[in-house]
Amino acid sequence: MIVSEFIPKPYKSLLDSGSVVYSSPSNIALIKYWGKKAHQIPANPSISFTLNNCKTQTTLSFEKKTTAGFSFNVFLEGDLQPDFKPKIEQFFKRIEVYIPFLSAYHFTIETSNTFPHSSGIASSASGMSALALCLVQLESYLSPGISKAFFNKKASFLARLGSGSACRSIEGPMIVWGAHANITGSSDLIGVKFPYEVHSNYNNFQDTILLVDKGEKQVSSTVGHDLMHGHPFAEQRFEQAHSNMDALIGVLKTGDLKAFISIVEREALTLHAMMMSSDPYFILMKPNTLEIINKIWAFRKKTGLHICFTLDAGANVHVLFPENEAKEIQEFIKKALVMHCQNEQFIQDSLGDGAQPIKI
Ligand code: DP6
Numbered sequence: 001m002i003v004s005e006f007i008p009k010p011y012k013s014l015l016d017s018g019s020v021v022y023s024s025p026s027n028i029a030l031i032k033y034w035g036k037k038a039h040q041i042p043a044n045p046s047i048s049f050t051l052n053n054c055k056t057q058t059t060l061s062f063e064k065k066t067t068a069g070f071s072f073n074v075f076l077e078g079d080l081q082p083d084f085k086p087k088i089e090q091f092f093k094r095i096e097v098y099i100p101f102l103s104a105y106h107f108t109i110e111t112s113n114t115f116p117h118s119s120g121i122a123s124s125a126s127g128m129s130a131l132a133l134c135l136v137q138l139e140s141y142l143s144p145g146i147s148k149a150f151f152n153k154k155a156s157f158l159a160r161l162g163s164g165s166a167c168r169s170i171e172g173p174m175i176v177w178g179a180h181a182n183i184t185g186s187s188d189l190i191g192v193k194f195p196y197e198v199h200s201n202y203n204n205f206q207d208t209i210l211l212v213d214k215g216e217k218q219v220s221s222t223v224g225h226d227l228m229h230g231h232p233f234a235e236q237r238f239e240q241a242h243s244n245m246d247a248l249i250g251v252l253k254t255g256d257l258k259a260f261i262s263i264v265e266r267e268a269l270t271l272h273a274m275m276m277s278s279d280p281y282f283i284l285m286k287p288n289t290l291e292i293i294n295k296i297w298a299f300r301k302k303t304g305l306h307i308c309f310t311l312d313a314g315a316n317v318h319v320l321f322p323e324n325e326a327k328e329i330q331e332f333i334k335k336a337l338v339m340h341c342q343n344e345q346f347i348q349d350s351l352g353d354g355a356q357p358i359k360i
Contacts, residue, residue: 001039003189006098006154011142014104019061020137024130024355026054026115026123027168027175028207028310028318030264031245032271035228035238040094040160041188043228044241045178047248048168049320051207052352054115056126060134062105072107091128091162098158099135101142115209115347124221128162129155129169133355155355156190164225167191171354174198174252180245199255204323204350208333211345212288213315219275219282221313227278237274241267257322261300261308264320268310275313286315288340293317295336305329323350 027048035043065071070092074084088109096102109131113123136155140146146154152170160167160177167190168175174194180186184195228234244263251259275282289311296309296319307321307329319337321329330348338344 002097003157006157008098008100008139008143011101013142014064014101015062015138015141017061017063018138018141019059020134020141021057021059021358022130022133022137022355023055023057023358024126024133024169025051025172025352026056026126027051027165028312028320029165029168030267030310031241031248032267033164033177034225034271034274035231035234036164036225040164042164042178043234044238045176045180045183045186045245046165046168046241047174047176047194047245048165049174049205049207050169050172050352050354051349053349054113054126054209054347056111056113056123056130057358058127058130058134059108059110060131060138061108061110062138064104065106068103070103071105072109075108075110077112078110087124087162088131091131094161095132095135095158098154099139101139102135124163125159125165125169128166129159129355132156132159132162132166133170133357137357153190160190163221165221169355173351173353174202176245180242182246182249194252196249196253198252201255201257201322202252202351206319206321206323206326206329207349207351208319208321208330209347209349210292210317210319210333210337210341211343211347212292212317212341213286214342214345217284217314219284219313224275224278224282224313227280228274231274231278233274233277237270240270257306261306264310265308271313272311284314285311289315289317291340292319292337299332299336303328307332 027050029046029048031047033042033046074081092102133155156167156170168177175191176186176194177191179188185192248263300307305325310318
C-alpha cells in the first residue's frame with residue numbers, strides 16, 4: 001500500500017551533514033487503539049489527549065555516506081541502545097519510499113525522555129513521533145516550501161508507520177486517528193485534530209500519571225495488537241469503539257463529565273479485558289493498579305468530584321480530572337494514591353499542544 005501524496009519530488013541536492021532536534025509529547029488515549037490490520041491500519045478509531053510534560057527529545061545528526069543500506073546508531077540518555085535498532089530498522093524500511101534520502105546518510109539518533117522507557121507511558125509514541133518529525137524537518141531543508149499543514153500530516157503519517165499511537169502525538173490538544181463515520185476528516189492514515197466544539201470543562205484537563213510499575217512490560221503492545229486477530233470478542237470490541245466515539249463527541253460538546261467518566265473508564269477496562277481474554281491471555285495490571293482504582297471510585301462517591309482513571313498497556317494509572325477540581329484531587333492523590341507507586345513516583349501532566357522544533 002503506497003500513498004503517493006507523501007512521496008516527495010526528487011531533491012535538487014543533499015546537505016552534506018548537520019542535525020535537527022525535535023521534542024514530541026506522549027499521548028493518552030480515551031478511546032483505545034487495540035488491534036490493527038496490515039500497514040499499521042487501526043482496527044478501530046481512537047482519540048487521545050496530547051500531554052504536555054511527558055516528552056521525548058530527539059537529535060538526529062546526519063552525515064552523507066556512499067555505502068548502500070541503512071546506517072544508524074541510537075542513544076538513550078547518552079547510552080548506545082542496540083536493542084532499539086530492529087524497531088528503527090523496520091521503521092526505516094516502511095518509510096523509505098516516502099523518505100528517499102534514508103540510505104544516503106549515516107544517522108546518529110540521540111534521544112532522552114522525561115519519563116521511564118517501556119513503563120506503559122507511551123514512550124514509543126513520543127519517540128517515534130520525534131524521529132518522524134526530525135526526518136520531515138530534514139526533508140523540508142531538501143525540498144523547501146512545504147506548508148505547515150503538510151509538514152504535520154506527513155510527520156503523522158510516518159510516525160504511524162513507526163508506532164500507531166505515535167501519529168496522535170504531533171499536534172494537540174485532542175487527536176483522532178482512524179476513520180469514523182461522524183468525524184469529518186478522520187483517517188486511518190494520520191491523526192487529525194478533533195474538529196468539533198469542546199466544552200470549557202476540558203480546558204487544561206489534568207492527568208496525573210501514577211508510576212505503579214516502571215519495569216519492562218511482559219507483553220509488548222505490538223504482540224497485544226496481534227492477539228486481537230482471531231480474538232473471540234474482537235468484532236464487538238471494534239464496534240463498541242465506534243459507538244463510544246459517537247457518545248464521546250456529544251459528551252465533549254456538552255461538558256457532561258459524568259458521561260465522560262463512564263466512557264473513559266469503560267474503555268480502559270475493556271482494553272485490559274481484551275488482554276485477559278486473548279489466547280494466550282495476559283494481565284498487565286498489578287495489585288496496586290486495582291488498589292488505586294478502588295480508591296478513586298470510593299473518593300468519587302464520597303466527594304462527587306469528577307476524578308477518573310484510564311490505563312495504557314501497562315500497570316500505571318492515568319488519573320484524569322478537570323482543572324477547577326485540581327486542588328482537592330491533587331491533595332487526595334498525594335495523601336492516598338502515591339503510596340501505591342513504585343518509589344512514590346508520579347508525573348503531574350495536563351493537556352498539551354503537541355510537538356515543537358528545538359532551535360540549535
Ligand atoms: C494501549 O501504538 O504502542 O496505548 O502500533 O504496535 O506500536 P504499535 O502499538 P502502540 O499501541 C498503543 C496501544 C494503547 C492504546 C492507545 O494508545 O490507543
